[in-house]
Amino acid sequence: MAAAFLFLIGCQKNADRVTIVLDWTVNTNHTGIYAAKDLGYFTEEGLDVAIEFPPETGAASMALAGQAEFLVSYQEEVTLARAAGKDLVALAAVIQHNTSGFASRKEAGITSPRDFEGKVYGGWGSPMEEAVLKTLMAKAGADYGRLKNISVGSMDFFAATASGIDFTWIFEGWDGVMTGIKGIDINYIPLGPMETALDYYTPVIASTDRYVTGHAKIAARFMKALAKGYEFAIAHPDRAADIVLKNAPELDKDLVRRSQRWLADKYRAAAPYWGRMRSSVWKDFASWMKTYDLLSGDPDMDKAFTNEFLPGADGEKK
Secondary structure (H helix, E strand, O other), X not given: OHHHHHHHHHHHHOOEEEEEEOOOXXXXXXXXXXXXXXXXXXXXXXXXXEEEOOOOOOHHHHHHOXXXXXXXXXXXXXXXXXXXXXXXXXXXXXXXXXXXXXXXEHHHOOOOHHHHOOOEEEEOOOXXXXXXXXXXXXXXXXXXXXXXXXXXXXXXXXXHHOOOOOEEEEEHHHHHHHHXXXXXOXXXXXXXXXXXXXXXXXXXXXXXXXHHXXXXXXXXXXXXXXXXXXXXXXXXXXXXXXXXXXXXXXXXXXXHHHHHHHHOOOOOOOOOOOOOOOHHHHHHHHHHHHHOOOOOOOOOHHHOEOOOOOOOOOOOOO
């Protein structure tokens, strides 16, 4: 035991130090990160990993400034960065499909995007939201002009729909799970099944071209440990939930445990290995963004992501 302890101390002293910046407060999208750290998977790969919260300017600003090696991002952010000539690159999809959508309390009677007409949507006031709403309403034969779209800032689903808002955009694995805990009946319209282009990757693990090009071996070791962390979360959701709660004891225990069970089979879904991304998903989403003037230029989406650092990829880049 003493020898093993000294070995671990030696590993930590000689470890490569890297930082990963989260996209938001701790939630079950981040479970694999904390599992990899707490279960020693990063240490096994000779890594000393710091997990940090994002500044007001966002996680990407730290990575692009060379202040962090890895970050939790999302496909829209990486796509916009590539269009602006910035070298963000996605290394893994945390979840294989978009698990977000529009939610309303049952009594609002919203069962289809057609029912958005005459209703009030509460969001962040972003052009992306407007484009998504227009897409779904047009597909359902509804008139976006008959929807009242207002910004409610950071107000959550529960507060918003108790204050005159008919529906909001939620992540099913978090607020959707919480509605069940609170005993609130909802109608939920998932984005992915409604429009193929909206089944994009959110969130993703990302870095910069500069870093992974110059530190390919560290990137591969980091992703190997991280993949192991997410595979643990897939196989042991209850134990993984305990790891999340250990690192964020302020979270609702029931929410974390139920959310972890809900996400367990969605991290990898039908993909051959955790994290795998497909070129068609990146290209379809970029094409959709251009249709709604959300994207300028013509960035090469095959350079916006890579699978090459993922164990199981066997050199597969796309």
